[in-house]
Every structure is written in C-alpha cells, then in structure tokens.
Amino acid sequence: MATMRPKEFPHNPKDKFAEAKTFEAFSKLSKEWTVLYAYRWHGMRKGRVGDGEADFLLIHPRYGFYVAEVKGGSDIKFEDGIFWQKSEGRWNKTTTGPFEQGTITSNFISKHLKNCINQNTNRDLPSFVPNFGHFAVFPSAIEKKGFPPEGPRDIIMDSDDMKNVEKRLLEIANHWNKTNPHKHMTTKNIDAIVNALRPYKELINSVRYDVGQVEKQLIELTKQQAQILNELEDIAVVKGSAGTGKTTLAIERSKELADQGLSTLFLCFNRPLMEYLNTSVSNKPGKLTISTLHSFAKKVCDLAQLGIDVDSFDSLIENFPVAALGQDIAFDAVIVDEAQDFTAEMWSSLTDFIDSFKKPKDIVFNIFLDSNQNIYEGSGWEDAIKKYSSSLNIHHLSINCRNTKTIGVLVEKFGGSPLISGPEGPELKLVQCNQSRDVMEELEKEILRLQRSFMLESNQITILSSTSPLSQKIETEFKTKNQRLLKNLKFETIRKFKGLESHCAIVVFSSDENEDGDESIRQSETDKLAYIGFSRARIILTIIGDKKIIANFKERLSSR
Numbered sequence: 001m002a003t004m005r006p007k008e009f010p011h012n013p014k015d016k017f018a019e020a021k022t023f024e025a026f027s028k029l030s031k032e033w034t035v036l037y038a039y040r041w042h043g044m045r046k047g048r049v050g051d052g053e054a055d056f057l058l059i060h061p062r063y064g065f066y067v068a069e070v071k072g073g074s075d076i077k078f079e080d081g082i083f084w085q086k087s088e089g090r091w092n093k094t095t096t097g098p099f100e101q102g103t104i105t106s107n108f109i110s111k112h113l114k115n116c117i118n119q120n121t122n123r124d125l126p127s128f129v130p131n132f133g134h135f136a137v138f139p140s141a142i143e144k145k146g147f148p149p150e151g152p153r154d155i156i157m158d159s160d161d162m163k164n165v166e167k168r169l170l171e172i173a174n175h176w177n178k179t180n181p182h183k184h185m186t187t188k189n190i191d192a193i194v195n196a197l198r199p200y201k202e203l204i205n206s207v208r209y210d211v212g213q214v215e216k217q218l219i220e221l222t223k224q225q226a227q228i229l230n231e232l233e234d235i236a237v238v239k240g241s242a243g244t245g246k247t248t249l250a251i252e253r254s255k256e257l258a259d260q261g262l263s264t265l266f267l268c269f270n271r272p273l274m275e276y277l278n279t280s281v282s283n284k285p286g287k288l289t290i291s292t293l294h295s296f297a298k299k300v301c302d303l304a305q306l307g308i309d310v311d312s313f314d315s316l317i318e319n320f321p322v323a324a325l326g327q328d329i330a331f332d333a334v335i336v337d338e339a340q341d342f343t344a345e346m347w348s349s350l351t352d353f354i355d356s357f358k359k360p361k362d363i364v365f366n367i368f369l370d371s372n373q374n375i376y377e378g379s380g381w382e383d384a385i386k387k388y389s390s391s392l393n394i395h396h397l398s399i400n401c402r403n404t405k406t407i408g409v410l411v412e413k414f415g416g417s418p419l420i421s422g423p424e425g426p427e428l429k430l431v432q433c434n435q436s437r438d439v440m441e442e443l444e445k446e447i448l449r450l451q452r453s454f455m456l457e458s459n460q461i462t463i464l465s466s467t468s469p470l471s472q473k474i475e476t477e478f479k480t481k482n483q484r485l486l487k488n489l490k491f492e493t494i495r496k497f498k499g500l501e502s503h504c505a506i507v508v509f510s511s512d513e514n515e516d517g518d519e520s521i522r523q524s525e526t527d528k529l530a531y532i533g534f535s536r537a538r539i540i541l542t543i544i545g546d547k548k549i550i551a552n553f554k555e556r557l558s559s560r
Contacts, residue, residue, distance in 0.1 A: 002029035005036050005198065018072020019055060021139045025165045026056060026068075033169075034059045034190055036198055039067075043108055054105040055137075059193060061185040063173035064131030067106045068157075069098035071138055078147050099151040102134025109197065116196045124192035126185050133176030137162075217423040222248060222401040229253055235389035237339075237381070238368045240397030241416040242535030243408060246368040247273070247499050248401070250337040251281060253366060258285035262332035262364065266290045267350075269338040269376070272492065273499035289331075293317070293346055300324050317345060321352040330357035333364035338499055340369040344380035351384050363388060372415040375495060375528050402501055407534060407541050413556040414531040426454075428557075429542045432550045439508060439544060440477050446542050447489075450504060454540065459488035462502035464533050466526075468493050470510045494533040505537035509545035526552075 004027050013020035019037075026035045036057040045052055056068040075086035083097040096104075114129050116122065135155040142160055146153035154175040161168040185193075225245050228238070229252060240246050247268075254266040264287060268274055274292045281290070291299070294313060297320035301308055304323035309315045334354060336342065342350070354363055365388050367381055385392065400408045404425025412418060431442050443463065450456045465471035475491040490502065509526065526549070534541060543553060 001031060002027055002033040002035050003031070005034070005194070009037070016072075018070050018137075018139050022056065022068070022070050022137050022162075025139070025162045026058065029058075029166055029169070032060055032062075034194060036194070039105070039197065041105070041108055041112075043112075045104060045108075052101070052105050052108060054102070057105075057109070057197070058169070059130075059190055060173070061187070061190055062182050063170070063177070064133070064182075065106075065109065065193070066132065066169070066172065066176075067102045067109070067134040069102050069134070069136050071098050071136060072140060076138070076141060081150070097150070098136035099134070099147070099155070102136065102155075106132050106134045113193065113196060122192045122195060124188040125196065126183075126189040126193075128183055130185060130193070131173075131177050131180050131182065133172065135172050213423070221399050221420070221422065225249065225397060225399045225401050226252060228395050228397065229256065231395065232366060233389075233393045234364045234366075235385060236366050236393040236395060237385055238366065238395045238397065239370065240368075241370055241400075241419060242373065242411055242531060243400045243402040243416070243422075244370075244397035244419065245399075245401035246370065246397065247277075247337050249397075250335050250366070250368045251277060254288055254290075254333070254335045255281070255283075255285055257333045257335075257364060258288040261287065263287045263330070264289070264333040264335065264364075265296070265331040266335045266337070267293050267296065268336075268499065269293070269341040269378075270496060270499050271295070272496050273338070276500055293342065293350065296320070297349075300327070300329060303327055314345070317349050321349050321356060324353055325356055332358075332362075333366075335364075336367040338369070338373075339367040339378075339381050340371050340374040341376045341378040342381065343376075343378050344383075346378075347380040347384040351387050354388075372528070373498060373532055375498075375532070402538055403535060404539055407537055407539075410541070410557065411531060411535045413559065414527050414534065416531065416535070425539050430550050430553060431542060431544045432547055433544055434547060440474070440481070442544055443474065443506065443508070446506060446544075450540065450542075454504075456504055456540075457488065459490070460503040462490040462492065462497065462505050462536065464492055464494045464497055464505055464507045464536060466494055466507075466509045466529050466533070470508060474508065494529045494536075497536055498532050501536050501538055503538050504540035504542075505533065506542045506544065507533040507537075509543075509549045523552075 004023070009020050009023045011020070023037060029035070037055070039054040039057040041052050043049065043052070054067045055070040057065060058068060059065045071083070071085065077084045077091070083094045084091045085094060110129050110132055117125050117127065117129065133155070135157055136151060138156065138158045139162060141158055143156055143158045144153065146156050155172060157165070157168050157172070222245055226249060229249060232238070232253065238246060238249065251266065254264050258264045266288065269292060271292055274290060274295065277290050294316065297316040300320045301316055301323045304327060306319060306323055308319050354365070365385065367385060369381060382392070398420055400419040400422045403411065403422050405421040405423065406425050406428060408419060408421055410428060429446070431446065433439050433442055447461060450461060463474060465474060471491055471493045478489065494507070530553070534543070543550070545553070
C-alpha cells in the first residue's frame, strides 16, 4: 500500500467524487509510492506571483515525481484549446486545463527542490532534482486518443487504466524519462523531499499571547484565593506554599486596613521585595508604610540619634523599640510577610515595639509565611502571635495563583504542598553544563531561543543564580561580552528574589557550592533553593546545572 498524505480522504466523497475515487485507486499502489493529496503552493505563475494547486503529487524512489490533475464527470469536451465540463446541465469553461496546470506545478516543484538542494536546507535531500512529469486523470471517462498535441494519450489515465493503476503509472513514467536515466533515491531522500514540499510545522503560542491567557486564569484563581481575607481575624496566621499569592494577599490586606483609616505597617524580610512593592503598589494609601524590618529599625534609630552603630543589624533590631518610644511612632495594624525568615530576636523586638503603643486587644497583627522557604533559620513566630491571642488562628492557602501547572507540579516535588493547579503552560527545559565555562554559552543560546520562539522581551527574563558569586560572574560577563542581550535582563540570586516573580526564569546552579559540606546538607540546601527558584517563574522555566544536579532534578520529575 502507498504512503498517503493525508492518510484518509479529508472530504465527503459525495462532494468530491472524482478525487475520492482517484485517492482510493492511488492508495492501492505499491509501498514505494508516496502520494500527497491537494498540494498547494505560492509563487510565480504565468509571469506573476500567484497561487497554484495540484490534485495529487506522486513520488517514487526510482521514477521521480509526477503531478496528477483530476477531471471528474463523464461529460467533458475540449474545444479551441479550452476544456469544458458539464455540471447541472450547463457547460462551464475551465480557466486552466489539466495539462497546463500540470506543467506549471511540476516546473514550480522542480525549481523549489533545486533551491532547497542548493541551499542545503536538509542534508538528507538528494544531490539532484528527480525526474518529473505530469498527467491528467479522468476517473469517470474512457479516453483512448487523448488531446494532442497538448495532452497526448501517453499522459492520460482514464477509468479503464485505473483498473491497474500501477501499470499505467509506470508507462507514464517511462514516457517522461525516455531520454533521462532513472536515478535512485533512498527512503531518507523521499522523506526530505516530502518535508521540503509539505513541511511539518508546530506554531508555539508566544508568551505575549500566553501571558494574556494565563493572567486571566490566574486573576480568577487569585480572586478565589482572596476570599480568605474576608475571614481573617485581627490576630491571624496565613500559611501557603510558594505560588499561593501570600505577598499579594498581605499587600491587599494592608491596603484594605489603611483604606479603613488604620495606620498600617507592612514588613517583609527581603530588600528587593520592599523596593518592588514601594514602586509597584497602585493607589498606595497614605496610611500604609512598606519596609523591611531592618530598614524600618534603621530609620527609627536614625531619627532618635541614640548614637548606636547603625551598620550593625543586631544592634538596630535590639534598640529600635526604645528609639521609637520618644518619637510618637505608632501603628494600628502590623502585617508581616516572609514571616518564616524572622528570627526569635526580631520577633522579640517587634512585639516590644507593638507593646509600646498598643494594648494587645487593640492591635491588628497578621503574619504570612511558608515554612518551606525558611532559608535564614528563622523561628519564633508562634510565640509572637500567641502574645496577642490565646488561640492560634491559622488559615491555609490551597490555590496556586502564580505558576502554570507544569511549574507548580515541579515545585511540589521539592517540598510544596499539593495545590489546586494553575493553567497549562510550556514544558520545562533542563540544560546540562559539564563545566562552568559552558554556562555563559548555554545562557546566551537559551535567551536567544526564548526571544525567538516565544517573542519574549528581555525584561520578561530573570536569571536566578544559586550563589552570589555565580550571579555576579554571570552579570559581569554579560556586561563585557553580550551587550546586545544585556538590556533589561534581570540578574539576582534565588535568595534575594524570594517573594518576587518573573514571566520567565532561568535558574542556574553552581556546580561547586557547598562541596566541602556534608552531602545531606548540600542536598537539603539545593532542594530549598530549587523550591524557591523554580516557583519564581510564572510561565516559562529553564534550569541549568551540572550532570549531577540535572540528573537529580530529572529523577524528581519522574517520581510520583
């Protein structure tokens, strides 16, 4: 049986009876034949750019390729060089006869293949243009004389011929190749020719399109998640895995309280998150202060002029409650994000500060945390919240509002809780670098791939590194060697980017970090960084690492 493309006739046979009958006949050819149905093309036609189509294109490894034009119906006439066909009792003139159409299309294909061969578009193409020709098929008529000189009997297949279509095709091939010896082609040659004539294409939705679709779904998921704000008590804890929107909810809670007239202090741990929120929060109420605890403590101590060492983190945290006493600094509500990173000393000073201006029953105190993101050995949040409530009101977030399903499933493998999944997205990409010097080469290739395949802008890509030296090295090398790619790219460590997100994240792991430590500690540290780093990507995630790291991640992906 011949290889038919498509495998089945794509129309209702009643609507295209002649072509359906020919399709069936050609499908019974020997297995060496490949048959393309409805081959369409665009190019020069009769001296100008136009469109063309062949009803069938038949390819054989020894005989070459042949264009077949089908004329259906038993009532056909040829008069003054014009083909007429009867339909519903009326004679209709055809604009281009089957022989002229066959000539135009076969010449186009031969030129197209010649260009592909000269440009080496596929190394499996033959080094020569195969023999070619054309013929007309009359599946419902008997025609033994032909239409000379344009269409002699030698290039006609009528209904009688279709009883042994293979025999007739060989006769037609021999007619066209009386003076041209046959050149044999391999199976790979045939596949390459088919790909050149009718290539397989898969169009990938660009990130600009995906972002619109994903954002709509994520917004709806965030709205569902936000219902929890209606249930929050004045003293409450909100826990959720990476991607559940804790920071978004914490900011919304803070804005809501400030809009109610409550002086509200929003605290987080990471400076980059504070800076992002201060520039991005729309309609920021005047009664809302956004800061890290360290920055807030420094500001209070600077104002108090106590003469303490403002460059000492521990000294600032210890002394800011006292510094605040004489400055009339007070808040009605305190919201803490990234609460898992606050140490016992930080909680102690923060609660001392709250106690200096509020009675326990009057304060609104909410904290948002993810224990799996505790990479700074924080502790003590339970004792802090219990100072203001005898019962621990804990609310758990269950919807992934940030990541696509593909990324969310990976995050769960590294410690995240099972969540209601986000929308579908592109597949993950794992890139293995055997040596550190390969990282820059792979990064450059990956950035170009993302920009070309997904129409990504540079500001939609963040390169996250597992260590600070690695991040600095990558950024420095980009500044010196890759200026064309550098513009608007973001470079950061995984730790500092905690709490933030990017449409696309390329997460790079150093091959030599923690080499001197205990294996179990190294693995635990890598897992924590993977959990945080992977969950920063909203839609597209690429992971770069050495053989050992990539093998570990692949194993996690395949695990249930």
